[in-house]
Amino acid sequence: MDQHSMPHYMAELVLAGRQTLVVGGGRVARRKIEGLLITGARVTVVAPALDPLVASRVAAGEVIHWPECFSEALLDREPRPVLVFAATDRAERNREVAALCAQRGLWCNSADDPGSSGFLVPAMVRRGEVVVAVGSGGRSPALSRVLKERIEAWLEPGWGGLAQAFGRWRGPVTQRIPDDETRQNFWRATALEAVNPETGALSGDAEAWMIQRLKRLE
Numbered sequence: 334m335d336q337h338s339m340p341h342y343m344a345e346l347v348l349a350g351r352q353t354l355v356v357g358g359g360r361v362a363r364r365k366i367e368g369l370l371i372t373g374a375r376v377t378v379v380a381p382a383l384d385p386l387v388a389s390r391v392a393a394g395e396v397i398h399w400p401e402c403f404s405e406a407l408l409d410r411e412p413r414p415v416l417v418f419a420a421t422d423r424a425e426r427n428r429e430v431a432a433l434c435a436q437r438g439l440w441c442n443s444a445d446d447p448g449s450s451g452f453l454v455p456a457m458v459r460r461g462e463v464v465v466a467v468g469s470g471g472r473s474p475a476l477s478r479v480l481k482e483r484i485e486a487w488l489e490p491g492w493g494g495l496a497q498a499f500g501r502w503r504g505p506v507t508q509r510i511p512d513d514e515t516r517q518n519f520w521r522a523t524a525l526e527a528v529n530p531e532t533g534a535l536s537g538d539a540e541a542w543m544i545q546r547l548k549r550l551e
Contacts (some may be wrong), residue, residue, distance in 0.1 A: 341453065341470060346416075349373030354414035356403050356430050357421035358383040361444050365418045368454070370395060377414070379403055380421075405433050417441040417454075447471025456481035461493015462500075491535035495527055498539040502547065511551055519550075 353369050358380025359536075366387060369376050378387060390396040399407065403426065406418070407475050417439050419430035424446060431449040434441035440451040447453055447470070455466035456477040465484050467477045475477040510516040523546055527534040534542040 341468065343455070343466060343468070345464070346372075348416070350375060351416075352377070352412045352414045353416045353418070354379065355418045355420055356380070356427075357419070357444075358387055358398075359420075359422055361422065362418070363418050364388050364462065365442075365444075365454075366390065366396060367456075369418075371459075374416075375412075378409055394405040403430060406495060408433055409460040412419055414439065419443040457485045458488055459493075460488055460490055462496045463488075463492040489535050491539065492538075495534060498543040499524075502543055503541075503545070506547070509547075 348369065349372060351374055353374045353376050355365050355369070355376060355378045358378055362378060362380065362453065363384045363386050366376055366378060370390070375397075376395070377399060378391070379399040379401060381400060381402055383391065383398065391398040399436060401407075403421075408414075417430065417434050419427035419434075419441055421427055421430075421444070427443040427446055428449045431441045431443040431446070431451070435451060442452055442454055443450045450471070453466035453468060454469050456474070457467070458465040458481055465488065467480045467484065469477045506519065510519055523543075526546070527531055527539070527542070532542065
């Protein structure tokens with residue numbers, strides 16, 4: 334089986350404080366940069382000219398700018414990136430960047446060219462810390478975007494608050510319910526109750542609801 338027809342391994346990357354490199358300064362690069370900044374990644378963009386919104390990020394000190402054309406040597410310049418995004422408006426240049434990254438063992442996403450990419454970026458719906466990712470193995474970004482829009486219309490805004498409340502109470506619940514299986518059953522029942530429209534947990538104060546839920550353990 335060809336490597337690009339194999340199933341992909343989905344993962345959430347922790348990029349806070351980590352170096353990333355975006356090759357290109359136009360509209361495509363802008364989308365990549367905006368997504369990276371949300372994660373807290375340290376972003377460097379290499380391009381002779383920048384999209385106005387990217388330039389504003391540079392002016393604000395949120396993005397480092399190397400105002401030059403891409404060259405192979407930039408992949409070895411310190412600080413070395415953990416991820417590279419080939420996001421120019423030239424497909425052949427993006428493939429070139431991806432190939433050079435592959436030679437160095439660097440993960441590279443090549444815009445509109447999944448065949449040369451080391452990783453793909455799915456369409457994402459964010460509700461705070463809750464993220465739903467939609468991928469098609471790079472075969473149809475249009476289908477991924479349509480499904481993303483459907484999920485956005487369905488997914489209530491309160492999911493992020495629930496995730497935060499659940500996270501804050503993981504430690505106390507572990508102390509109260511030391512048995513793994515019993516604790517897993519508790520969290521599953523709590524999650525099912527929280528998303529029930531009749532409880533109001535999604536649309537109300539998730540923290541207060543969680544406190545009341547935990548009082549049942551006393």
